[in-house]
Amino acid sequence: MNKKNVTWRAFKMYYGFWPSYFPLxxxxxxxxxxxxxxxxxMSAEIVTALYQxxxxxxxxxxxxxxxxxxxxxxxxxxxxxxxxxxxxxxLENHQxxxxxxxxxxxxxxxxxxxxxRLLRRKIRENSWINGYGVEHMRWxxxxxxxxxxxxxxxxxxxxxxxxxxxxxxxxWEGVLFFLLIVGSVVLAVVFQAVxxxxxxxxxxxxxxxxxxxxxxxxxTRVTGMDxxxxxxxxxxxxxxxxxxxxxxKVFTKSCSMKFRASxxxxxxxRLARLSASLLICLYCIRGFFPIGSVIKYVGYLGRTVxxxxxxxxxxxxxxxxxxxxxxxxxxxxxxxxxxQGSLAVEKRSDGQFxxxxxxxxxxxxxxxxxxxxxxxxxxxxxxxxxxxxxxxSGKTTFIKLLCRLYDPTEGExxxxxxxxxxxxxxxxxxLFSVVFQDYNLLQVPLGNNVASAAxxxxxxxxxxLERTGFGERYAKMPKGLETPxxxxxxxxxxxxxxxxxxxxxxxxxxxxxxxxxxxxxxxxALDPIAESEIYSRFDEIVGNRTAIxxxxxxxxxxxxxxxxxxxxxxxxxxxxxxxxxxxxxxxxHELWYAQAQYYR
Numbered sequence: 022m023n024k025k026n027v028t029w030r031a032f033k034m035y036y037g038f039w040p041s042y043f044p045l046x047x048x049x050x051x052x053x054x055x056x057x058x059x060x061x062x063m064s065a066e067i068v069t070a071l072y073q074x075x076x077x078x079x080x081x082x083x084x085x086x087x088x089x090x091x092x093x094x095x096x097x098x099x100x101x102x103x104x105x106x107x108x109x110x111x112l113e114n115h116q117x118x119x120x121x122x123x124x125x126x127x128x129x130x131x132x133x134x135x136x137x138r139l140l141r142r143k144i145r146e147n148s149w150i151n152g153y154g155v156e157h158m159r160w161x162x163x164x165x166x167x168x169x170x171x172x173x174x175x176x177x178x179x180x181x182x183x184x185x186x187x188x189x190x191x192x193w194e195g196v197l198f199f200l201l202i203v204g205s206v207v208l209a210v211v212f213q214a215v216x217x218x219x220x221x222x223x224x225x226x227x228x229x230x231x232x233x234x235x236x237x238x239x240x241t242r243v244t245g246m247d248x249x250x251x252x253x254x255x256x257x258x259x260x261x262x263x264x265x266x267x268x269x270k271v272f273t274k275s276c277s278m279k280f281r282a283s284x285x286x287x288x289x290x291r292l293a294r295l296s297a298s299l300l301i302c303l304y305c306i307r308g309f310f311p312i313g314s315v316i317k318y319v320g321y322l323g324r325t326v327x328x329x330x331x332x333x334x335x336x337x338x339x340x341x342x343x344x345x346x347x348x349x350x351x352x353x354x355x356x357x358x359x360x361q362g363s364l365a366v367e368k369r370s371d372g373q374f375x376x377x378x379x380x381x382x383x384x385x386x387x388x389x390x391x392x393x394x395x396x397x398x399x400x401x402x403x404x405x406x407x408x409x410x411x412x413x414s415g416k417t418t419f420i421k422l423l424c425r426l427y428d429p430t431e432g433e434x435x436x437x438x439x440x441x442x443x444x445x446x447x448x449x450x451x452l453f454s455v456v457f458q459d460y461n462l463l464q465v466p467l468g469n470n471v472a473s474a475a476x477x478x479x480x481x482x483x484x485x486l487e488r489t490g491f492g493e494r495y496a497k498m499p500k501g502l503e504t505p506x507x508x509x510x511x512x513x514x515x516x517x518x519x520x521x522x523x524x525x526x527x528x529x530x531x532x533x534x535x536x537x538x539x540x541x542x543x544x545x546a547l548d549p550i551a552e553s554e555i556y557s558r559f560d561e562i563v564g565n566r567t568a569i570x571x572x573x574x575x576x577x578x579x580x581x582x583x584x585x586x587x588x589x590x591x592x593x594x595x596x597x598x599x600x601x602x603x604x605x606x607x608x609x610h611e612l613w614y615a616q617a618q619y620y621r
Contacts, residue, residue: 039112045105054170129426153345171328366448381432392418407578410587454530468502491524
């Protein structure tokens, strides 16, 4: 990443999310900044008119101009401000949507990469904890626009003052005061820049510590049942105290640095304003400026000094923020590496697709041990295959490769004589319906959950819900398929049990009419009776699809055509229940009788 262009690149990208925001906000800022200069100018004119004893009519006219001018400025500012606020909400929504679209578009292996997860968490928590990132950039850009606007207005109006000063008879005094003003501002800016550069390191360190604290708090919720039963609060307090002490040490250093830097900055800032006031008063006493100019020029110079300070402060802050923008850009720069393919998947109404694993091995990134080793397996069209094995044996990794969430490290997966990498990725994924062990239901109406779409086929959805055993619960739902699940977004929503949710997830998998259906512990949350009903109607539920069934309950595998036994990343046995059970030295026999002893 080219660090010289970090802020500019991030701003262009952020600006593109809703381009109308910054022009609207700039218009609001211009009106807001013009207002005090207008009032200073008119106040000076009114004071001068009163001092010179002008006619009342002329004074009333000046007052009317002030009132009408402020009215128009306030109305314009309010109108543009309302539109700018609306544009800001759209900008933030589009930025958040772009972030989540990027997440959804990433290859699955990237989503599981700990480094990518950490990157995503740092982006969110940098914004929440210390306000750094694209939001901080937006605030500083707005301040930058404000500072530039003030400088432009003050430069135009101060020109009048400098012209009068140039015509005076004691120019050297003006030059001396002017140099004093400039010198004070420069020193204030230098102290600010040096301080911000050092402070950025501490801000980053505080942010890292707060990330750790948040992770600690998330992983040790004091509301948990375990914490209550084992009285873990004392242990948690001690661990949290250690983190907080480290945080406090760094935070104290950053506060001390802020305070030490603020003293000379404040002194030089006050010196600049005092010099400006003395300069104006001196020229006014000598008769070079009208009496009303004291108000006008002191105000102009004071605002000029502050705007110069603010300008350099914004630039310094933008520079300090770049390390956080780099994190944000780095996430958007992640490139997908999985080949998407272009070969169209054949349209087959009979679902006759055959998949073969040929010498497939797979290692996760950063791991020295392969999760799968030399897997050879043919999935026959329409068969029921059970996949069993101990935890960590490679069952889930096998499914991820089958669905092409990952590509093999070695070997290939074949679909109807072609490597699956050659097929259009989206079309290949459409061949599969999966009920994962850690599935999720959306907090939207039941019909949307079953169809996974905005519209649904009511007859089909109800039929599948009944087939999976949800019919009795569905009959009690007040709005049928329109009934929202859970109550987070709708008070009329219904809460459902884990078993009921699993039935809905199974109906969702069947609704898709995919050629392959994969069930990962599909009855884990069901009671024994509901589980028995699912098994007894398994063939009816699955139909002519090819079904892959993962389970730790070996008794549930008896209805499958074949059973693949995984152990330490390898298929150590493959056959029917009777064949595998007959091999007394085999892994399946060991697993079967390890479970069966508890039912005798």
